[in-house]
Amino acid sequence: MRRALAGALACALGGCTLITDSFLSNDFSGDPFPIGVDTASGALMVGVRTDRPGDQRAVLDLLSPFTLVDPGNADAPSLSYVDLTLLGRAADGSLSQPRARFPQAQLIALHPCAIPDGADPRSLPPCKVGTPAAPQVFDAVIGADALAGDAVRLRLGEDQIFVLADVGGSDRGRTLSCEAVFNSPYRGGGTLVLAGTELPFGNRRITLDACLGQDVDPLPAGAKLRQHGADALFVASTSIGLSILSQTAYERYRMAVADDMLTPPPLPFDQLPAGSVFLPSGEVTGGRLASIDRLALVGPSISNALSPCRHIYAHHVLAEGVLAAISPEQSNQTCAELTGGDCPCKDGNTFCAVPAVLELDPPAGGTGFDILVVPDTDPTLQALRTELRPDQPEVDGILGTGVLRAAEIDADYPHDRLIARCRDRNCLARPQLTMDRDRCQINRCITGAAQPLGCPGT
Missing domain, CATH: 2.40.70 (Cathepsin D, subunit A; domain 1)
Structure with a gap:
């Protein structure tokens, strides 16, 4: 039994x-x-x-x-x-x-x-x-x-x-x-053995790429746009408030923000206070309590395969940066020349498709999003990794509800998609940019400008 x-x-x-x-x-x-x-x-x-x-x-x-x-x-x-x-x-x-x-x-x-x-x-x-x-x-x-x-x-x-x-x-x-x-965030599938009976199961888990500690948006005056942050893969849950993150992913985050003047240096794992959290399946123990100053959720690559943090950089450059008002047919300069040698598009193109991004900041006055950092061998994460292989990269954590309170999220199962929109100023939705002619409207969505970049006459 x-x-x-x-x-x-x-x-x-x-x-x-x-x-x-x-x-x-x-x-x-x-x-x-x-x-x-x-x-x-x-x-x-x-x-x-x-x-x-x-x-x-x-x-x-x-x-x-x-x-x-x-x-x-x-x-x-x-x-x-x-x-x-x-x-x-x-x-x-x-x-x-x-x-x-x-x-x-x-x-x-x-x-x-x-x-x-x-x-x-x-x-x-x-x-x-x-x-x-x-x-x-x-x-x-x-x-x-x-x-x-x-x-x-x-x-x-x-x-x-x-x-x-x-x-x-x-x-x-x-x-x-x-x-x-x-698009297509629901993953998983296999067979459940319940009381000696095999029952097949399909893909239901919500998988989300993320960038931890991306640059603040908008950038401080005089700051240079750059790729910044640590890549991670989360599975979303509505049964916990704080998020769970593996120790290795936390160390990647620590290294990524080490030179960030706007982020207090995160403590090493062994200096964090001990903590735990209850999932419906039981208590997750052996963890330590920490926080992440900001994170962004990133959609899957469309045609230009990049890491989540690289996609954020590409979205900034293409939707509101140096490439925002540049048409591929009209450009007299290469993408590398325009971006100082850091072109996000393949083959030096001045346009490439980038997925949606949801940038999330903690409430004003807070210390960041609460997380429980657990050893990489945590049984909960190991079970999720086993289930998702080889369709997805290794799962780095479980995304809790505390991160999503500034947004409104639709789990649209019939259309195999997740849709996000913002409810307050601690959230910024960056829509997909799949066509060059959409840059005007996407820039308007992001900046709210009356005459956004990428529009005729700008």
């Missing part, structure tokens, strides 16, 4: 789903109005109503590929199909207001977190999410499988989510509306 539980927990860390078709459609489950959620612990907490007596307190986690309820005991896992109702915040503050319905959702009865030694198998202690200082108990998880065919909008700064049929508009239309479109 414990072996079956361990296999199920390993699958939870690796991102399994019980849906054979990775984007299987279901009936529309929600409505166009906001759903109040509890984000005090960093996790998205909602209520859920199933066929079991009473309502359960649930974590809505887009990293978890399946939906489960904690039976409170160590019995063998079971699988059923039930009508599931998502409960949002009511007027009295309780998570009891019916807001979305998922008919015949797949539901696993399974204790999601590790079982403590000596625990009574007939009455297990509840699982927790959050930090050791302020944990919250839960007894259910709403995973990505319940949302098949829907889109989920995260408005974390206002403690709201939406369950939508999808997000309308083409990628190009969304781009020209000043939104950052991240």
Whole structure:
């Protein structure tokens, strides 16, 4: 029995789903109005109503590929199909207001977190999410499988989510509306062994390239535009507030900002205070608490394969830098000449396609985005790496909700994309730049100028 539980927990860390078709459609489950959620612990907490007596307190986690309820005991896992109702915040503050319905959702009865030694198998202690200082108990998880065919909008700064049929508009239309479109972010897939039964699962995890410690935007007066920062790959989760980062990725960040006058030197790993965090699958221990002064999320390469930090440099140069007003047909200088020898485009071209970028700064007065730095051998990260190989590079961390509070994020499953727009000044969305003629509008999106660069007559 414990072996079956361990296999199920390993699958939870690796991102399994019980849906054979990775984007299987279901009936529309929600409505166009906001759903109040509890984000005090960093996790998205909602209520859920199933066929079991009473309502359960649930974590809505887009990293978890399946939906489960904690039976409170160590019995063998079971699988059923039930009508599931998502409960949002009511007027009295309780998570009891019916807001979305998922008919015949797949539901696993399974204790999601590790079982403590000596625990009574007939009455297990509840699982927790959050930090050791302020944990919250839960007894259910709403995973990505319940949302098949829907889109989920995260408005974390206002403690709201939406369950939508999808997000309308083409990628190009969304781009020209000043939104950052991240194409095909959902990865993973394999087979889950549950109580001796093999169940296939599809790609559900949200993978995001990132640049840690990129240059501030806008640059200080007189500063030179440059490639700056440390590249990383994250998997997004809505079950934690602070983000998790591997020790090696943290060291890359430390080296990248060592010469940055605007960033206090980050402490070495062994000088950081010890810390931990609770995921739905259990406590992540052995980590140390740190912060990152800023980061940017970067879409996948379009036609010009570059690293995330290099893409940010390219976007600055092409959308608002020395190449912003240069047409490939009109240029009398080479890209290398215009950029001082640091041309971001192949073959010296003065234009190349660059993906969307979402630049994120911590709230004013803060010390940065909170992270938990863990050893490279952390089991959670190792399970995610195993699941993503060889499709993706090695996973460097798990992106928590604390980083995304200045943005509004659409997980548009039906259209296989993620869409981001900004809600306050600590966020800047840089839309995809795929065509030379779009530079005028993209520059307008970024700068708000009445006569932006790249437009006729500028």
